[in-house]
Amino acid sequence: MNHRIAIAGCSGRMGRLLIETVLGAEDCELAGALDQPTSPAVGQDAGAFLGRNSGVAIASDLRTGLRDANYLIDFTRPEGTLAHLRLCRELGVKAVVGTTGFSDAQKAEIAEIARDVAIVMAPNMSVGVNVVLKLLDVAARALSQGYDIEIIEAHHRHKVDAPSGTALKMGEVVAEALGRDLKQCAVYGREGVTGERDPSTIGFATVRGGDIIGDHTVLFAGIGERIEVTHKSSSRATYAQGSLRAVRFLAGQAKGLFGMEHVLGMA
Incomplete structure (x- = not known):
């Protein structure tokens, strides 16, 4: 066919x-x-x-x-x-x-x-990224207590939207696994005296530069350890x-x- x-x-x-x-x-x-x-x-x-x-x-x-x-x-x-x-x-x-x-x-x-x-x-057609989304659901459920969650993404200088659609999808998957609404718990920027981190939030950080095709990391930061789930596109x-x-x-x-x-x- x-x-x-x-x-x-x-x-x-x-x-x-x-x-x-x-x-x-x-x-x-x-x-x-x-x-x-x-x-x-x-x-x-x-x-x-x-x-x-x-x-x-x-x-x-x-x-x-x-x-x-x-x-x-x-x-x-x-x-x-x-x-x-x-x-x-x-x-x-x-x-x-x-x-x-x-x-x-x-x-x-x-x-x-x-x-x-x-x-x-889909915000990302990569097979690997979509497998990572499945892994994030598992990780978020297991790490639902005592871990701060941050999503870091990097793309080329020509990308016009931020955070990337893939980063937002990652945030949605994690938030849903935790029973949260991403619209209510997302933090998209920090500047100045922000006070202590609210443990119920999911943070986003965006990098734009050069010819980076697409890098995404979800960080689960606990006391004494951190888990990073990362996907990097080279093509x-x-x-x-x-x-x-x-x-x-x-x-x-x-x-x-x-x-x-x-x-x-x-x-």
Whole structure:
């Protein structure tokens, strides 16, 4: 079975990697490539950066980019992703969403769209990160008393949202395991005389610089010991490969909103 896939944001770093990964997969076919109207790449062959002729021209019109596709992979920005998903619902195109930074209202709209079309949405498509999320649930339950929890993340200088979607997901997993609401217990910055640390809080620290692809550490700091659960990305290839696993999972789903835990059979 060939999975006919369109890629959004195809001229970006992630978009190009997704195109390369799709072109290299035996069971996948590049069926569309989308970019902003202002992009100089519009009209060019989507495989030109690889020195290949894919037969797919980069389009700025959504309908043109999606008309031959059964799936869309989208790692762009919240507003653009939502516009894409609205049309996906109309056309019956399933979607894999790696975009981060959605508001609660935007997440609610995605859940509504998923009542009609199947969507996998995850802040991180890496298989390793999603295994770490499972480990964090176990660790948080076992270390629920006497341990302060801090989440430290680092990304490249071009990342526009902070904390990262992955860091927030880690915080949500830990908070849920502890019976807490992350919105009520998260601390996103410390400055000046802050007083003693509130043991019920979950702290976040953000680093931005250079070409760091993505590092995440959850620190459980107790008296006399500390436990660190860390994931470090050395290549975006893991996100692309995880996205194709999500596409293959969606082949068996008619509608609904799923996470990578469903894709990996850990739900």
